[in-house]
Amino acid sequence: SYQKVLEENRKLYNLVQDLKGNIRVYCRVRPFLPGQPNSLSTAEHIDDGNITITTPSKYGKEGKKSFTFNKVFGPSVTQAEVFADTQPLIRSVLDGYNVCIFAYGQTGSGKTHTMTGPSDLTKETLGVNYRALSDLFLISEQRKDVISYDISVQMVEIYNEQVRDLLAPDGVNKKYPFCNHSFLCSFMLLLVEIKNSSQKGFNVPDANLVPVTSTSDVLNLMNLGHKNRAVSATAMNDRSSRSHSCLTVHVQGRNMTSGAVLRGSMHLVDLAGSERVDKSEVLGDRLKEATHINKSLSALGDVISSLAQKNSHVPYRNSKLTQLLQDSLGGQAKTLMFVHISPELNAVGETLSTLKFAERVSTIELGSARANKEGSDVKELREQIASLKSALARKE
Ligand code: ADP
Ligand code: MG
DSSP, X not given: OHHHHHHHHHHHHHHHHHHHOSEEEEEEXXXXXXXXXXOOOSEEOOOSSEEEXXXXXXXXXXXXXXXXXXXXXXXXXXXXXXHHTTHHHXXXXXXXXXXXXXXXXXXXXXXXXXXXXXXXXXXXXXXXXXXXXXXXXXXXXXXXXXXXXXXXXXXXXEETTEEEESOOGGGOOTTOTTOOSOHHHHHHHTEEOEEEOSGGGOEEESSOOEXXXXXXXXXXXXXXXXXXXXXXXXXXXXXXXXXXXXXXXXXXXXXXXXXXXXEEEEEEEEOOOOOOOOTTTOOXXXXXXXXXXXXXXXXXXXXXXXXXXXXXXXXXXXXXXXXXXXXXXXXXXXXXXXXXXXXXXXXXHHHHHHHHHHHHHHOXXXXXXXXXXXXXXXXXXXXXXXXXXXXXXHHO
């Protein structure tokens, strides 16, 4: 019966989400890693949409807390299964929607695994980024007699509120080709601005925009992006977990008969690690990084929750990250956040704060101004659940 309650909870939740708009939250639990003692996990009762976290007394106030999201993927869920639940959202880009997919969580919880895959990539372990583009190629090929699509990508990194172009060939921004061999020089010039382009107020970074027509193009670009990121990592002492990286896909489709043009864009974002840094212990660069990360992640949370509450003012301008993502957060844009958690007992503090952040992003606030409307929505939902239940009962 506990299972039943959870099940109903999730259904209600998904119905509310449908009414609320286009923000989805999927939670993914990383497995224990090879070589790690296979101890108890803090994550229990994982089913389609619910998860319960147990805090052992040693790590804080002992207790259990349950969370409900649109989906919860347990540790044995494969990359292909995760993608299957993401695919419809991704395909909507070809219909002119703007989509934003984030990976959120503490360092080591599996963000890069979900978005890109592990470092020893195989066909099976390819992440969402590659699968998304390969799916877009597949569908655009199927539609090619009706709509002709152009697909191009950008890849940038945001570090300490500065935006860097990761697709500059050999570290060269096409705008500054003279600056080829000096690492220092190119590093300085690779910083790019986020420009408000003329169309629809789209915020586009002034970074290389590279047309892609095949999955091998995409793999080459991703390799270049990772190489460029690695260069800065050695220079700056592994900062990949302290920067956000963003793969942006721009799609333009032209209807072959009417000539009508549609545009869609998709941001695929591997966020900086969300772990709290003890301010008393960090100094200098590390403190600066931590401050910027906190600022941008909470700016992101503020933007998403003010969108969810349909506030008239959305605080996009509070960070480079939200500025960059402005066109694919809000309006008719569809947003998906993958929240990642680690199963280890000693990570339970971070796990709970990650899930609380996710809850804040996804939970409807019953503000007084909206209470009326939501009151009737919830009534409607309860009726729907009742009819679903009786439909189920008839089946049994
Ligand atoms: P993050 O990007 O959040 O810092 P990573 O994606 O690098 O974390 O994951 C940390 C380690 O755990 C990597 O070795 C990664 O391959 C592994 N890992 C993460 N998620 C999974 C998963 N779902 N299945 C198998 N291994 C995983
Ligand atoms: Mg990572």
